[in-house]
Amino acid sequence: MILWTAAVSAALVILIVIFILYRRQVKEICRQLAFLKENPTNMRLTSQLPLSEVNKLIDEVNDLLDRSRELRKESLHSETQLKETITSLSHDIRTPLTSLDGYFQLLQESMSEEERLRYIEIIQTRIESLKDMLEELFTYARLQDHEYRLELGKTDFGQCVYDTVFSFYQDFQKRGIEPEADFCDGRIYVRGNEEALRRGIQNMIKNALVYGYTQISFKLYKTDKYAGFRCSNDTEHPDEIDIRQVFGRFYKADSARTQNSTGLGLSITKELARRMGGTAEASLEKGIFSVDFLIPLVEEKPYNS
Structure with missing residues (x-):
């Protein structure tokens, strides 16, 4: 009877210790998560105790954190690309338009028929070039639509x-x-x-x-x-x-x-x-x-x- 009571007491002590360790580890995980929420770093969750279930949970959370960081990185990259795209498009379209404006002014001011014909030819070339650029941009925009399908x-x-x-x-x-x-x-x-x-x-x-x-x-x-x-x-x-x-x-x-x-x-x-x-x-x-x-x-x- 005494041995049985001692065994039960020992088991209760062990359970209490395990409970305390689990609780302490859960509090530590919550602390780390709170820190990561306020400080977007590359830090990962860690465990100081050899508790397999807790460590498995930490591994799963770390995988989610890694994926979240990867998505954030991709989002920032896409945002940067979008800004670069807008800048490039503005420059690429503005350049030939500015050129056209200049040649139209020269055309108006020119008194020579030969010069006028030359400017008209240049303007036609610039317009064709601009048309090609806009066609490329239109094609590119269509191809960015994942629902767009080519009929094969x-x-x-x-x-x-x-x-x-x-x-x-x-x-x-x-x-x-x-x-x-x-x-x-x-x-x-x-x-x-x-x-x-x-x-x-x-x-x-x-x-x-x-x-x-x-x-x-x-x-x-x-x-x-x-x-x-x-x-x-x-x-x-x-x-x-x-x-x-x-x-x-x-x-x-x-x-x-x-x-x-x-x-x-x-x-x-x-x-x-x-x-x-x-x-x-x-x-x-x-x-x-x-x-x-x-x-x-x-x-x-x-x-x-």
């Missing part, structure tokens, strides 16, 4: 490439560049959207015209799974190109910052490729910058006789 179907990828490349004939002439072309034979069909394909290819060629020094080349090819279009150009300042950032929003190498461009072209190209189940890749080797536009081939059904 069987599309002649090769024909899209041919038509788009040849539509830049006058641009190549103005630059004094004769592009090299290596196009594979036969029809190449992809599961894509014709308008999106043309837009993606156009952006690649425009980028080459901005950054290309003396050479531009095109390649149409296919792999086991993809149809590919490669646009390559030599560069006068290859050290200015950050290959990790070329698909980033509003990216411009230093030598192109004076161009009337949003810097969205390649970003749009990659997003369009992604929306069609493909991708876009960039490389820089021995001063040659290349972009590959890869779109999934249409799966040909076997013919059953």
Whole structure:
């Protein structure tokens, strides 16, 4: 009887000690949480006691804290990007508008018919440039809508490439560049959207015209799974190109910052490729910058006789 009473007493003492330890640890956790609430630091909850259940709870809370900090970091990054976007858009649109205003004044003041015609041509070029910029911004805005869907179907990828490349004939002439072309034979069909394909290819060629020094080349090819279009150009300042950032929003190498461009072209190209189940890749080797536009081939059904 005495032994039983002693055992019960010992058990009660142990339970009381465990209860006190649990209570003390819970109070410590509450204290740490209160501190973190008022002081957004990277501190994590800690435990001084070997209590498995409490330690498991602390681990779960720490995981939530880590996720919360990650979300806060992403939110701050998005806010910064939004501010940069607004600044970039304001600058990119204001620059050609200011230029137009200046040429309109010169046009009004000019007494020479030859000068007037020259100013009219410049104004038309600036308006076309501004139109292209606004079209890029509109396309980019649409692609930011996660509910926006491209209508995909069987599309002649090769024909899209041919038509788009040849539509830049006058641009190549103005630059004094004769592009090299290596196009594979036969029809190449992809599961894509014709308008999106043309837009993606156009952006690649425009980028080459901005950054290309003396050479531009095109390649149409296919792999086991993809149809590919490669646009390559030599560069006068290859050290200015950050290959990790070329698909980033509003990216411009230093030598192109004076161009009337949003810097969205390649970003749009990659997003369009992604929306069609493909991708876009960039490389820089021995001063040659290349972009590959890869779109999934249409799966040909076997013919059953």
